Amino acid sequence: MSENDQLKKQFFFPGCSLVSSAKENYYSIYLVTKYLGIQLVELQDWNCCGTSSAHSINSQLALDLALRNIYLAREAGTLLVACPTCFIRLKLAHTLIKSDPKNINKFENYYGARFPKNLDIVPILEFLKRHSDKIKKVVDLNGLKFAPYYGCMLNLPPSIKREMTFSKVMESLLKKLGGNAVLWGYKSVCCGTFLSVVKPETVTPVVNKIFLSAMEAGAECIVTACSMCHLNLEIRCNLSNKIPVFHFSELLALAIGESSHISWFKRHIINPLPLLKKKNLL
């Protein structure tokens, strides 16, 4: 029996960023879940959730794109979703269909399969919160001062807001691993998403304020829960003196003793290696 056979299987929806610009986020999530005794199984042939663009100009298409993934995950039971935007799109679609028997009928006629009413769509922070007891410190983060940045993750649309909250998940887990969260005001100010491409002059001042606020609070780095936030913070900050930005999963993987991290950290645009060396984490 191979090692993987002993692991509990968990269906996983990585989203487009994790298989392209944020592969380091994917690898580190993979290692953290493996440490938790879970084998991630990528949802076969998953498609893009439609991101901001589909629901902006074509709401029916946004719903249809999300529903195909729900159809693919119909036997999964729980579907772990790495990206906050994907999570919101999938969860909203699921909630909308579930709420109306007419919608369920339409779904079942189109796909010729039962609508998975009880599919539990779980964002990565909620998943880590559920497993936080099992995460034990191997490498001490040596008091690394970090600014926990949630972006829009804490702001869910009203129809799904009541179901979960992730505030303090990053703070409590990283504290347990030897990190030190700073108190700051910008933890849920949006990174700008697509405005970063079409109106960078609008996004840069906001991103700069996020960095300045974190640095003023004494943070040595910013920790993000979303790969798009990570990218926008890295490319849109034009301050001469900036602190590195980590994916939450990278620091978790580092602290539980995974050592393949050099290859991920090399993918960062703001070089995190000097800080990690200073903190004796490499």
Added chain:
Amino acid sequence: MINLGYTLKDIDTFIHRLKDKTHTNPYLCMQCLTCSNGCPYVEAMDHPPNHIIRYLQLGFLDRAITSNTIWICVGCNTCSSECPMAIDIPAIFDFLKEESLRKNIYPDIPDILKFHQAVLNSIKKYGRTHKLGIMIEFKLHSKGLLRDINIGLKMFYKQKLSLIPSSIKSTKEIQKLFDKDERK
């Protein structure tokens, strides 16, 4: 100002359709300004979000639909998650954007629409977004062809832009979803 020729009756049916589609009621808004005070991108908008809701309440649909606010909004839900009346403001803006396209009113920041279209083209082709392809299509259709070239190169050097798109196997199924939608 553009007059889209909405009659009083049109306004009624419009708001009715809006409520039906977005499951949210703009008449609940009491203009407390929580949305506009919290919005991180309000400075780039021609009207703060609460004004758009006010226009809907008063039946000034033209002003709501032609505003760039509905296009600048990135849907971060800072407003809706704090709204004391639980109004899903980004959902209302999505509805207004689609309505404006139906009326052939295009945003005064054309790049936003071009970007969204480039993203959808990529999804139609591969079932997933291919960042490099989207950037190339977007750059060719927008004004600043060379803007951000250094960031693009940096991302490429850091292997954040793949040359080969990650594609799904059943692109035909995605095609069908697009076709189904265009037939409507």
